[in-house]
Amino acid sequence: MKLIKWSAVVFFGLGLTAQAYSAANADLNKKYDWSPSANTMLTRWGEKITPENAWQSYPRPQLQRQQWLNLNGLWQYAVVDRKAAEPQQWQGNILVPFAIESPLSGVGKRLKQQALWYQKEFELSKQPKQKQLLHFEAVDYACKIWLNDVFIGTNQGGNLPFKFDVTKAAKTGKNILTVRVIDDTDAADRYQLRGKQTQNNQGIWYTPVSGIWQTVWLENVAETYIDELRMTANAQGELQINAKLLGDNAALVTLKTDISYQGQLVGSYKNLATKHKLTVANAQLWSPDNPALYDLSISLLNSDGDVLDKISSYIGFRTLAKRQDAEGHWKFTLNGEEVFHWGPLDQGWWPDGLLTPPSDAAIEYEMDFLKSAGFNMIRKHKKVEPRRYYYHADRKGFLIWQDQVSGGADTDGGKQEWPKWQQASQPIDTNIADELEAHWPLWAHQQYMSELRHMIDTLYNHPSIAVWTTFNERWGQHNTLQVGEFVQQYDNTRYLNIASGGNFFPIGDIADAHHYPEPKFLLNEENFNDYIKVVGEFGGHGWPVEGHVWAPDREKMIYGNMPESIDEFRGRYRQSIENLSKLKSQGIAAGVYTQTTDVETEINGLLTYDRKVEKIAVKELKRLHQQAGLSASE
Numbered sequence: 001m002k003l004i005k006w007s008a009v010v011f012f013g014l015g016l017t018a019q020a021y022s023a024a025n026a027d028l029n030k031k032y033d034w035s036p037s038a039n040t041m042l043t044r045w046g047e048k049i050t051p052e053n054a055w056q057s058y059p060r061p062q063l064q065r066q067q068w069l070n071l072n073g074l075w076q077y078a079v080v081d082r083k084a085a086e087p088q089q090w091q092g093n094i095l096v097p098f099a100i101e102s103p104l105s106g107v108g109k110r111l112k113q114q115a116l117w118y119q120k121e122f123e124l125s126k127q128p129k130q131k132q133l134l135h136f137e138a139v140d141y142a143c144k145i146w147l148n149d150v151f152i153g154t155n156q157g158g159n160l161p162f163k164f165d166v167t168k169a170a171k172t173g174k175n176i177l178t179v180r181v182i183d184d185t186d187a188a189d190r191y192q193l194r195g196k197q198t199q200n201n202q203g204i205w206y207t208p209v210s211g212i213w214q215t216v217w218l219e220n221v222a223e224t225y226i227d228e229l230r231m232t233a234n235a236q237g238e239l240q241i242n243a244k245l246l247g248d249n250a251a252l253v254t255l256k257t258d259i260s261y262q263g264q265l266v267g268s269y270k271n272l273a274t275k276h277k278l279t280v281a282n283a284q285l286w287s288p289d290n291p292a293l294y295d296l297s298i299s300l301l302n303s304d305g306d307v308l309d310k311i312s313s314y315i316g317f318r319t320l321a322k323r324q325d326a327e328g329h330w331k332f333t334l335n336g337e338e339v340f341h342w343g344p345l346d347q348g349w350w351p352d353g354l355l356t357p358p359s360d361a362a363i364e365y366e367m368d369f370l371k372s373a374g375f376n377m378i379r380k381h382k383k384v385e386p387r388r389y390y391y392h393a394d395r396k397g398f399l400i401w402q403d404q405v406s407g408g409a410d411t412d413g414g415k416q417e418w419p420k421w422q423q424a425s426q427p428i429d430t431n432i433a434d435e436l437e438a439h440w441p442l443w444a445h446q447q448y449m450s451e452l453r454h455m456i457d458t459l460y461n462h463p464s465i466a467v468w469t470t471f472n473e474r475w476g477q478h479n480t481l482q483v484g485e486f487v488q489q490y491d492n493t494r495y496l497n498i499a500s501g502g503n504f505f506p507i508g509d510i511a512d513a514h515h516y517p518e519p520k521f522l523l524n525e526e527n528f529n530d531y532i533k534v535v536g537e538f539g540g541h542g543w544p545v546e547g548h549v550w551a552p553d554r555e556k557m558i559y560g561n562m563p564e565s566i567d568e569f570r571g572r573y574r575q576s577i578e579n580l581s582k583l584k585s586q587g588i589a590a591g592v593y594t595q596t597t598d599v600e601t602e603i604n605g606l607l608t609y610d611r612k613v614e615k616i617a618v619k620e621l622k623r624l625h626q627q628a629g630l631s632a633s634e
Contacts, residue, residue: 037108045362046352059215061391068219099209102354111210118179137214146178183210191444195382203557225309235319237283258297286316288376291397316463329587341590343377373621374631393464401467408476423502424513436503440478469497512536516559534590540604543569548608581628
């Protein structure tokens with residue numbers, strides 16, 4: 001394979017902080033022949049992006065090492081026919097980790113049944129007795145990777161991290177990394193797990209995301225090292241650690257764990273077994289009101305006591321459970337206390353980065369807004385966020401309802417219609433149970449299960465993750481009971497919401513109704529008596545804020561008719577909150593309001609798409625939520 005030279009170089013250990021957008025930034029962007037796509041909506045954080053500060057944060061906070069190299073920044077790119085063996089020339093610069101369709105990539109071009117190629121040159125200094133691991137936090141959808149003209153491997157699945165051991169291919173000095181990506185967002189079979197992406201973006205469906213859309217990085221590890229951690233911590237102060245080790249001497253090492261709280265060491269343990277349990281006395285418990293986190297330092301020691309590998313991590317002690325109230329309604333509990341889950345539907349889309357948040361600061365701003373508004377939960381809808389998102393949720397104290405990314409389409413490969421729709425706010429007809437799910441081919445189901453398992457593995461250690469939602473509104477719903485049984489066995493520490501909105505099957509912990517615009521639940525439906533009853537979506541009231549509409553000339557989407565004024569919009573929100581409060585008093589255990597922000601032509605957010613305008617002031621939101629008994633009074 002012919003490798004085309006590119007002159008820009010990244011050195012091991014480089015890390016630049018974000019800086020205010022200025023004339024100097026404009027000059028820097030001109031120097032690199034890069035700028036955001038013209039005539040596009042940017043957030044205040046997107047306006048500060050340069051090729052030198054794009055996503056420089058460590059991408060995996062729960063298994064962190066000191067020696068790592070961030071490969072984000074400018075890469076060369078080319079879009080060519082899929083049949084082409086390689087690009088004959090590069091077509092320009094693209095800013096990684098932003099997808100090619102996004103304004104912040106500097107390209108803003110859609111991929112249509114073509115191959116997208118990337119190339120990056122970087123400097124590396126290899127050390128004796130160390131391995132090099134190459135990480136991709138997410139690439140949508142299928143990719144092949146070469147390093148120094150050596151084929152490294154492939155990956156399929158656009159939403160989750162993957163890595164390769166590239167020790168044999170990497171070398172001291174100049175290295176050239178090449179990536180080829182294809183993305184069949186609207187392919188004929190439509191089984192690809194893509195969430196809200198579509199080429200025909202309108203209404204509740206959004207611009208496709210192709211290629212590298214999260215951080216690319218390299219790390220040095222010892223010959224024997226910690227590959228993965230699975231940690232379970234409960235409200236009794238018990239911490240179970242299951243460490244997966246790789247290397248020739250993995251069976252001959254000791255695992256040393258130091259646990260600290262607010263800088264003070266509270267325990268130090270040595271274990272010969274990679275799977276073991278520790279106990280912290282009088283542990284501070286994690287909750288939205290008190291997001292207490294314990295820092296971990298975990299070392300691998302050889303028989304002489306020498307440190308082979310050392311990582312830093314953290315954990316939150318908490319226990320999720322459920323119990324019945326005096327009227328027989330099932331409720332969520334956290335650390336033995338009943339808690340009402342109250343939060344927004346959150347798509348995680350940005351006008352400048354699409355699925356990629358423009359920065360850490362952007363994520364934190366949005367979470368701070370939601371926390372100040374009195375929300376304690378976020379339903380992460382049809383998207384898996386970068387791992388740093390969940391790190392911030394852990395720190396700030398949110399219960400995350402995590403959706404599996406969906407596939408499926410209007411027809412199953414042109415052969416079968418969508419499953420019938422049975423909304424959970426309507427009486428269940430048990431006679432049509434066989435028609436409530438699609439029939440996926442084995443290969444598609446296996447890919448679905450592979451991505452579901454990988455999502456759970458990736459996010460398992462985060463105390464913020466409270467609910468796994470496997471299906472939503474019949475999108476790609478198939479093998480429902482089999483999928484539910486797997487999740488219950490694979491992670492019994494969290495709740496399972498088998499089917500949000502409708503097409504309910506009797507498995508898991510939650511019965512979930514969607515009803516727009518006003519919340520509604522069929523409280524007397526006997527099929528739901530053994531389940532926690534929630535309103536998983538409602539609201540969707542819309543209002544366009546002049547000067548902050550993504551596509552002013554295109555048709556806008558809201559639920560219900562357009563209000564005549566901003567005051568009417570706010571009145572509708574207030575009425576919906578009061579209606580949810582009534583349902584809460586009747587046994588409903590959670591509510592999810594649609595939604596955090598406007599998204600493209602969907603204008604039903606509490607914030608505008610650019611996050612520059614609060615349609616309802618955050619203090620007023622907090623007052624309304626407290627008045628309705630949905631969030632605690634301070």
